[in-house]
Amino acid sequence: MLSPSFLAHLRTLLPAHCVLNEREDLRPFESDGLAAYRNTPDVVVLPETEAQVAAILELCHAHRVAVVARGAGTGLSAGALPVDGAVLLVLAKLNRIKAIDPLARTAVVEPGVRNLAISEAAAAYNLYYAPDPSSQIACSIGGNVAENSGGVHCLKYGLTVHNIAKLRAWTVDGKLLEIGSDALDAPGYDLLALLTGSEGMLAVITEVTVKLLPRPERAQVVLAAFDDVAKAGAAVGNIIAAGVVPAGLEMMDRLAIQAAEAFVHAGYPMAEALLLCEVDGVNEEVSADIYTVRQVLEASGATEIRTADSEEQRLRFWAGRKAAFPAVGRLAPDYYCMDGTIPRAQLPHVLQRIGALSAEFGLAVANVFHAGDGNLHPLILFDANTPGELERAEDFGGRILELCVEAGGTITGEHGVGLEKIKQMCAQFAAPELTRFHDVKAAFDPERLLNPGKAVPELHRCAEWGAMHVHAGQLPHPELPRF
Amino acid sequence: MLSPSFLAHLRTLLPAHCVLNEREDLRPFESDGLAAYRNTPDVVVLPETEAQVAAILELCHAHRVAVVARGAGTGLSAGALPVDGAVLLVLAKLNRIKAIDPLARTAVVEPGVRNLAISEAAAAYNLYYAPDPSSQIACSIGGNVAENSGGVHCLKYGLTVHNIAKLRAWTVDGKLLEIGSDALDAPGYDLLALLTGSEGMLAVITEVTVKLLPRPERAQVVLAAFDDVAKAGAAVGNIIAAGVVPAGLEMMDRLAIQAAEAFVHAGYPMAEALLLCEVDGVNEEVSADIYTVRQVLEASGATEIRTADSEEQRLRFWAGRKAAFPAVGRLAPDYYCMDGTIPRAQLPHVLQRIGALSAEFGLAVANVFHAGDGNLHPLILFDANTPGELERAEDFGGRILELCVEAGGTITGEHGVGLEKIKQMCAQFAAPELTRFHDVKAAFDPERLLNPGKAVPELHRCAEWGAMHVHAGQLPHPELPRF
Numbered sequence: 006m007l008s009p010s011f012l013a014h015l016r017t018l019l020p021a022h023c024v025l026n027e028r029e030d031l032r033p034f035e036s037d038g039l040a041a042y043r044n045t046p047d048v049v050v051l052p053e054t055e056a057q058v059a060a061i062l063e064l065c066h067a068h069r070v071a072v073v074a075r076g077a078g079t080g081l082s083a084g085a086l087p088v089d090g091a092v093l094l095v096l097a098k099l100n101r102i103k104a105i106d107p108l109a110r111t112a113v114v115e116p117g118v119r120n121l122a123i124s125e126a127a128a129a130y131n132l133y134y135a136p137d138p139s140s141q142i143a144c145s146i147g148g149n150v151a152e153n154s155g156g157v158h159c160l161k162y163g164l165t166v167h168n169i170a171k172l173r174a175w176t177v178d179g180k181l182l183e184i185g186s187d188a189l190d191a192p193g194y195d196l197l198a199l200l201t202g203s204e205g206m207l208a209v210i211t212e213v214t215v216k217l218l219p220r221p222e223r224a225q226v227v228l229a230a231f232d233d234v235a236k237a238g239a240a241v242g243n244i245i246a247a248g249v250v251p252a253g254l255e256m257m258d259r260l261a262i263q264a265a266e267a268f269v270h271a272g273y274p275m276a277e278a279l280l281l282c283e284v285d286g287v288n289e290e291v292s293a294d295i296y297t298v299r300q301v302l303e304a305s306g307a308t309e310i311r312t313a314d315s316e317e318q319r320l321r322f323w324a325g326r327k328a329a330f331p332a333v334g335r336l337a338p339d340y341y342c343m344d345g346t347i348p349r350a351q352l353p354h355v356l357q358r359i360g361a362l363s364a365e366f367g368l369a370v371a372n373v374f375h376a377g378d379g380n381l382h383p384l385i386l387f388d389a390n391t392p393g394e395l396e397r398a399e400d401f402g403g404r405i406l407e408l409c410v411e412a413g414g415t416i417t418g419e420h421g422v423g424l425e426k427i428k429q430m431c432a433q434f435a436a437p438e439l440t441r442f443h444d445v446k447a448a449f450d451p452e453r454l455l456n457p458g459k460a461v462p463e464l465h466r467c468a469e470w471g472a473m474h475v476h477a478g479q480l481p482h483p484e485l486p487r488f
Numbered sequence: 489m490l491s492p493s494f495l496a497h498l499r500t501l502l503p504a505h506c507v508l509n510e511r512e513d514l515r516p517f518e519s520d521g522l523a524a525y526r527n528t529p530d531v532v533v534l535p536e537t538e539a540q541v542a543a544i545l546e547l548c549h550a551h552r553v554a555v556v557a558r559g560a561g562t563g564l565s566a567g568a569l570p571v572d573g574a575v576l577l578v579l580a581k582l583n584r585i586k587a588i589d590p591l592a593r594t595a596v597v598e599p600g601v602r603n604l605a606i607s608e609a610a611a612a613y614n615l616y617y618a619p620d621p622s623s624q625i626a627c628s629i630g631g632n633v634a635e636n637s638g639g640v641h642c643l644k645y646g647l648t649v650h651n652i653a654k655l656r657a658w659t660v661d662g663k664l665l666e667i668g669s670d671a672l673d674a675p676g677y678d679l680l681a682l683l684t685g686s687e688g689m690l691a692v693i694t695e696v697t698v699k700l701l702p703r704p705e706r707a708q709v710v711l712a713a714f715d716d717v718a719k720a721g722a723a724v725g726n727i728i729a730a731g732v733v734p735a736g737l738e739m740m741d742r743l744a745i746q747a748a749e750a751f752v753h754a755g756y757p758m759a760e761a762l763l764l765c766e767v768d769g770v771n772e773e774v775s776a777d778i779y780t781v782r783q784v785l786e787a788s789g790a791t792e793i794r795t796a797d798s799e800e801q802r803l804r805f806w807a808g809r810k811a812a813f814p815a816v817g818r819l820a821p822d823y824y825c826m827d828g829t830i831p832r833a834q835l836p837h838v839l840q841r842i843g844a845l846s847a848e849f850g851l852a853v854a855n856v857f858h859a860g861d862g863n864l865h866p867l868i869l870f871d872a873n874t875p876g877e878l879e880r881a882e883d884f885g886g887r888i889l890e891l892c893v894e895a896g897g898t899i900t901g902e903h904g905v906g907l908e909k910i911k912q913m914c915a916q917f918a919a920p921e922l923t924r925f926h927d928v929k930a931a932f933d934p935e936r937l938l939n940p941g942k943a944v945p946e947l948h949r950c951a952e953w954g955a956m957h958v959h960a961g962q963l964p965h966p967e968l969p970r971f
Contacts (some may be wrong), residue, residue, distance in 0.1 A: 192898055192904070193925050194685070202677070242591050287776045378671075378672040422675045448928045448931045
């Protein structure tokens with residue numbers, strides 16, 4: 006619990022409406038997008054200026070109070086889950102687009118700016134911001150940086166880390182770090198990349214300079230149906246091997262197709278698997294790539310191939326994919342969205358193993374994912390009101406992540422580790438890497454005040470692997486800040 | 489000096505021909521590509537296996553002996569300059585290409601593999617490795633990673649950090665770190681990016697998994713002459729603003745043009761400035777881009793525009809640019825190659841200021857550089873045998889770097905900081921950033937045994953700014969490992 010004197014001091018730093026600690030005001034901040042994990046914050050602060058952020062950090066540091074930073078709260082790994090006794094620092098009110106420079110092809114934005122709002126503002130210059138998480142209408146760029154978010158188009162255009170140039174960030178004790186540069190590269194260790202994906206554990210970001218790209222002259226999409234998931238998986242590899250760099254290459258399995266079709270009537274053919282392959286660029290380049298993609302799909306055994314013949318049809322092809330998560334959500338009271346990556350060549354094998362695990366756990370799974378990247382998003386269907394089903398879904402999800410590691414992949418593509426995957430970090434890394442992570446953390450935050458207990462497990466937890474289960478946001482013995 | 493007992497122990501770890509400490513054997517290792525800075529190493533080791541690297545690190549750590557890693561020795565910032573009392577760890581014999589995977593589009597290589605050798609080996613699959621430093625015939629991939637090297641094509645294809653997927657690296661005490669992944673992304677802090685560009689100060693790399701790209705169907709180059717350097721600088725911004733992403737966009741000034749023309753007879757027109765703009769991709773895309781580029785160049789006031797009409801002519805257009813450094817080298821007994829970056833919009837202003845500084849210092853300067861990236865390479869001409877000229881060239885170079893910082897740029901684009909630019913790090917960064925660098929260093933190497941004294945200055949040195957001059961590889965009071 007936070008002391009009344011600390012709270013009184015906190016209130017002197019911000020306008021009254023920017024500090025929340027009435028029970029009903031706190032409820033919206035109990036969880037992020039992984040709603041199965043909940044914890045009521047002790048206090049929520051919503052600074053409106055960078056100076057307020059610095060003052061909050063300074064005060065918390067002086068009192069050794071932990072700080073959990075939060076953006077729009079759309080994260081899917083409980084990275085922004087409140088921690089007992091900590092201040093929840095919500096950056097949503099820092100939402101100005103400060104500058105767009107069409108010559109440098111950059112935009113300078115505050116962390117609370119929504120991902121899509123950047124592209125909307127840059128459209129006046131025929132530019133856009135490439136990374137496009139499914140949540141891009143709602144998610145904010147600060148959260149994108151914290152989790153190194155991806156999206157459909159990151160196959161061609163890279164993750165968040167590849168699309169930012171500069172950060173203003175504040176250390177745990179409220180000192181400014183100016184990282185990166187307006188030029189090609191910056192000297193010294195690459196702190197820009199180090200902070201990107203660091204899940205609020207190294208510093209608090211108050212400004213992001215993002216790189217913008219010219220909007221492609223044309224985008225075109227091909228849809229292909231397969232009577233076998235493994236064939237569709239192999240087709241993904243074949244497209245890449247043919248030298249095409251698709252702007253997006255997405256896959257859905259039967260359950261996901263059925264759900265999407267019932268929900269948005271995109272006109273998908275019923276099949277065991279669908280691929281959506283988008284290419285973009287100048288007009289003739291797109292035509293050439295579409296020709297190649299169709300040939301490869303045919304040779305890979307597609308039972309049906311359709312090319313969108315208008316922009317309206319292209320958007321309809323995508324509508325089913327984009328609505329797939331809520332569509333699958335209609336099939337069961339709850340679903341649990343996983344996020345693992347595997348080398349492309351492993352797609353057929355891993356999809357078959359997920360099917361076998363589905364039978365073993367008695368829980369249905371729909372697969373909707375960034376196939377070109379090997380970035381899986383199995384959606385596990387369950388009913389949290391049936392005793393034991395949430396635990397079963399969590400165990401099934403954990404097994405999928407461990408399967409990704411066995412296949413030479415990783416436990417996250419774009420959602421981060423948060424609290425959700427902290428156990429699987431022990432499967433992903435050995436002691437030397439985990440030790441280095443802790444040492445890097447100590448270089449920024451030796452007392453572990455920033456988002457304590459997330460992303461990197463204690464070594465002793467990995468040693469006690471069998472006993473380590475994250476359930477509904479609770480570890481058996483939560484990590485505490487170390488003083 | 490290293491003790492005889494340490495040397496004797498070292499000799500038990502490697503075959504006799506892999507340990508050099510006779511004076512004449514050490515001479516080739518006195519300097520890297522920045523030959524004005526020299527220091528004879530105490531001992532050179534050339535391990536042939538990863539296990540030998542680990543054993544050398546373990547031994548050095550046990551005896552608290554510093555280690556300077558070195559690749560092909562083509563670096564230009566004295567990053568591989570030997571340090572007194574240290575072991576020089578040369579990774580040139582680890583030079584196997586272990587695997588090329590055309591489906592994953594990756595190659596697994598040892599650090600001593602030459603940059604160009606990767607593309608040569610990948611050509612069988614119609615793939616190549618994009619980053620292309622001017623030294624790519626000779627430089628090795630380990631050094632590229634250590635310095636985060638760029639090249640002509642990094643405008644479109646990114647720096648080394650954007651083109652690698654995985655590293656095997658060894659900690660200062662000889663423990664293996666497996667960093668990155670074969671999949672899209674890796675969880676945890678981004679140690680892959682952190683080690684890239686870390687100049688041998690965090691770990692020693694023994695294996696690199698690089699990303700390969702499909703070879704573009706066609707590349708085409710346009711050459712444009714200008715009667716004014718500032719106009720050429722503005723044209724660079726105009727090309728980018730027109731929405732073109734050139735594969736390379738290079739600039740040369742009058743002195744560089746004359747030198748190149750006299751050396752390789754590329755057929756360049758005499759002018760105050762030349763731009764070379766290359767575009768690549770599928771055939772029609774290239775045609776469309778070339779059309780746009782020519783229009784922009786005309787509108788920007790080019791006095792002459794030529795498009796290469798054959799592959800042979802394209803290579804001839806590039807021949808002058810590629811030979812520009814040695815060509816300029818014929819104009820004076822010595823030259824000093826700088827490497828700063830600036831925002832593109834600052835090109836006309838900064839080029840004019842460099843001209844003014846040239847007059848002030850009484851030293852000619854030729855400009856040959858990656859204009860699209862704003863990555864300058866002024867070549868300062870001097871004669872080291874004229875007393876005081878080396879110091880004057882060094883001071884002039886330092887002023888150029890400080891000018892880059894003032895213009896919102898950085899003190900290095902692709903050559904690293906090494907020992908050369910350690911003073912200008914004080915201009916680039918304030919105490920909070922420098923402190924964070926030291927803390928990150930301590931997370932990997934708390935006793936500062938890896939490449940001590942390079943890349944990141946002590947804070948007290950920045951405080952004593954005026955007294956800090958690096959001259960011919962010597963700081964007034966060299967940094968020492970801290971025990």
